Amino acid sequence: MGSLFSVKIFVLAFILLSAWGYSFAQGKNDENLNNEDFVSIDAPSPSTPARGSSSAYKGKGDEENQEEASMEKPPSGKDKDSSETAPRSPYKNSDYADEDSKDYFDAGYIRKAAFYDLPFLDVDPAELSEYEKDKLISSLKRRLSVYNAAIKKIESKIEEVGGEKYLKRSPSSKTVASSNKDVKMPVEINGKEYDAINAILVANSKNSAATAFIANIKNRNFIVTNMHVMQSESEVNFRTMSGVEIKMPKTGFFSKGKDVFILPINSIPEGCIALPIEEDVSKNLAVYDKVVICGNSMGGGTLLHTMGEVVSVGPDIVEHNCNVQNGHSGSPIYSRKTKNIVGVLSHSIEFSYLEKGEKLGKNPSENKKLGSRDFGYRIDNIKDWTQIKTDKLIELSTSLKEFKQKYTYLSNAIHQNSYSRSSNYRDLNKIITSFRSKNKGSSVAYKEAKIELLKDIKNLIAYEIISMKNKKLDDVFPSATYLMDAFEELQNDCAALIKSEF
Numbered sequence: 001m002g003s004l005f006s007v008k009i010f011v012l013a014f015i016l017l018s019a020w021g022y023s024f025a026q027g028k029n030d031e032n033l034n035n036e037d038f039v040s041i042d043a044p045s046p047s048t049p050a051r052g053s054s055s056a057y058k059g060k061g062d063e064e065n066q067e068e069a070s071m072e073k074p075p076s077g078k079d080k081d082s083s084e085t086a087p088r089s090p091y092k093n094s095d096y097a098d099e100d101s102k103d104y105f106d107a108g109y110i111r112k113a114a115f116y117d118l119p120f121l122d123v124d125p126a127e128l129s130e131y132e133k134d135k136l137i138s139s140l141k142r143r144l145s146v147y148n149a150a151i152k153k154i155e156s157k158i159e160e161v162g163g164e165k166y167l168k169r170s171p172s173s174k175t176v177a178s179s180n181k182d183v184k185m186p187v188e189i190n191g192k193e194y195d196a197i198n199a200i201l202v203a204n205s206k207n208s209a210a211t212a213f214i215a216n217i218k219n220r221n222f223i224v225t226n227m228h229v230m231q232s233e234s235e236v237n238f239r240t241m242s243g244v245e246i247k248m249p250k251t252g253f254f255s256k257g258k259d260v261f262i263l264p265i266n267s268i269p270e271g272c273i274a275l276p277i278e279e280d281v282s283k284n285l286a287v288y289d290k291v292v293i294c295g296n297s298m299g300g301g302t303l304l305h306t307m308g309e310v311v312s313v314g315p316d317i318v319e320h321n322c323n324v325q326n327g328h329s330g331s332p333i334y335s336r337k338t339k340n341i342v343g344v345l346s347h348s349i350e351f352s353y354l355e356k357g358e359k360l361g362k363n364p365s366e367n368k369k370l371g372s373r374d375f376g377y378r379i380d381n382i383k384d385w386t387q388i389k390t391d392k393l394i395e396l397s398t399s400l401k402e403f404k405q406k407y408t409y410l411s412n413a414i415h416q417n418s419y420s421r422s423s424n425y426r427d428l429n430k431i432i433t434s435f436r437s438k439n440k441g442s443s444v445a446y447k448e449a450k451i452e453l454l455k456d457i458k459n460l461i462a463y464e465i466i467s468m469k470n471k472k473l474d475d476v477f478p479s480a481t482y483l484m485d486a487f488e489e490l491q492n493d494c495a496a497l498i499k500s501e502f
Contacts (some may be wrong), residue, residue, distance in 0.1 A: 200295065
């Protein structure tokens with residue numbers, strides 16, 4: 001009887017120990033669900049039914065290893081460590097959903113998919129927090145950009161091997177296709193609708209690669225671009241997207257202080273159009289209006305659409321927030337509201353700023369962030385067009401480049417004590433040669449020679465400023481105005497150094 005009682009006690013103790021062990025194991029499993037493998041965010045409450053049980057894609061291994069495996073290789077087909085079939089891609093309340101078998105991913109996997117770029121099945125937004133939704137959207141946008149880039153590469157390869165017929169594009173346009181309908185630029189000419197892209201040209205010269213377009217201004221057809229695009233020491237050639245070359249006309253028109261240049265053409269190449277210019281930008285364009293810019297992407301000879309909004313409108317310029325690139329200079333700014341051209345993309349201004357509420361630290365330059373503002377010149381209110389021959393324009397461009405080089409040599413001589421002679425700046429070479437011959441001997445002789453050097457340089461700067469004014473470079477090129485200001489500042493610096501030597 002005593003031995004029977006001992007057996008009962010042993011069996012009861014074994015049952016209690018088993019129950020305790022099972023409870024402890026379950027506790028461990030719960031710890032694994034909240035360990036560092038998961039992002040620290042609020043999970044759905046236990047009362048809310050999850051999308052499914054994680055057991056649907058776990059094999060026979062332990063809990064932690066299976067979670068790592070799900071991140072490295074999401075389930076597809078049969079797991080190599082289990083004969084269980086991976087879940088399908090059911091949608092809620094559909095014929096494919098099987099609530100009894102719970103054949104779909106749980107919320108934990110959805111979170112991992114969003115944060116680690118894993119593939120995922122149907123996601124119910126109601127089960128995700130706002131933070132999770134933002135992360136998921138970022139992941140999707142990142143994947144979409146990679147997908148679009150891959151599509152473009154594939155289309156380029158198809159064209160390369162002569163398979164254009166398999167691409168769904170308009171037969172009248174041989175430009176780069178875009179999968180985003182928002183970048184379309186429809187214009188109406190004589191009652192018919194065209195795509196503005198058929199008027200855009202690639203502009204190339206000896207030292208520049210930019211954009212131009214054909215437009216109708218006061219019932220006459222012109223090639224329109226920036227003055228700084230025409231600022232070249234050689235002719236600027238224009239090409240349509242179908243490969244037709246347009247040589248630079250012999251005359252053009254500019255407006256002082258505005259970075260716009262137009263060249264009249266007698267005929268439009270086949271397949272091209274002349275874009276309509278908005279007649280009153282101030283009246284018909286407003287802040288937040290959608291605009292599209294299409295131009296020579298990075299000067300590579302391909303057209304890239306970029307879309308944005310109007311930030312502000314001024315009497316001469318329009319500010320926008322399109323993500324433009326080098327080579328876009330001279331591109332038309334297309335308004336989706338008016339379906340006309342409201343400006344010519346011209347320049348950007350860089351600036352530094354602080355985030356709202358942020359304070360300067362010990363090193364202010366480390367706290368500041370760089371930003372830029374992008375602008376285009378209006379055409380509708382330009383009244384004072386001045387005619388100029390394009391060969392004269394090339395001559396003035398070459399002269400402007402020479403003045404820029406002279407400024408660099410003079411600045412180095414003043415600010416860096418660089419007295420090396422330049423083979424193409426004879427006036428400065430004479431001054432430096434004289435200084436070298438006189439600064440030998442005592443420190444007094446060196447000081448006297450240095451003062452004489454600075455005076456000669458100051459007089460040379462004054463001569464260069466007068467030369468620029470006589471050539472009227474600032475009337476033609478906006479950049480010449482800034483260069484003249486820089487020469488005057490250099491002259492003031494030189495005068496200050498002379499004063500400090502006495």
